Amino acid sequence: MNRTLAVVAALLSVAVLAGCSSNEDLADQYREGSAKGYISGDFRVVEIPPADRGAPVVFEGVTETAERVSSDDYRGRILVVNFWYAACGPCIVEAPMLEEVWEEYQGQQVDFLGVNTYDQPATALSFARDNNVTYPSVIDVTDGKVKLAFAQVTPIQATPTTLVLDREGRVAARIIGQLASASILSTLVKDALEEPS
Template structure:
């Protein structure tokens, strides 16, 4: 099922989100990735059990700044249920990501992927990441269950998508 919220463009920054839910039987292979977060800690997909939300962003992206509080709200709602949120900063270094997190009250980690692009590359075969921001919901098997290309329109939408993915994953 695909629900559209505006038109997505090929631009590198998207202000309108397009949402695609992927049925369990149509999901691709599990995505494996690893990187280092803004605090210097190693993060790996192998460390995550359960549903995971992955948000691709950078500090200079207006839509990324606009959706940051919405992502934090959903993270706060589901953290106790074991849902993991990981940001993937595609352009900035750790100090910029830390300043962004402080400014916008973000408490989940972000992998700093600007130099290596390894995390972005890990997802390249599973979903097009041609717009920033892009948010993915992974099921308990690390398969992409939901794609949100562009700015998240509302926290309640992501909350519902996370709950649906949890129900499908049995978590």
């Protein structure tokens, strides 16, 4: 854990990263005249001690390839969940870092799942192909039920947001905004893996 805090402290001292937000937030921004196309946010990493974690997140959805997935599919494993959409600039920037950590931990009881909050399956598949993303994404456009399930137990204030869930399905760590480096996420996953089961 100290290793993670040192990395996070160093990055926080030099970086303020951007996140995308809802269309309503973008409309407010447009009225203000900045026309950036995304909502700036403070990059934050929060690790949650096991005793302070809330209830397991319960969700179900359908991926871009029409496969049904649910929280039950990931129990007993570490799950990294990334909220994204194709036109989100920071989502594009962080995609290779997410894929790098996904590849690093394959075969180690770690899964990755994207939650696409805006696009149709064809767009999500195109994004995955163009950015070499090999893990699946739930398409959460119609009713937002997957995002809502997570929002009931942890703040999801910007897109992208990345969560690390422990083996019980509880949120162990949260990254608000664009991932600054693969090593930060890798350390968070490693910490979750090293927790006693």
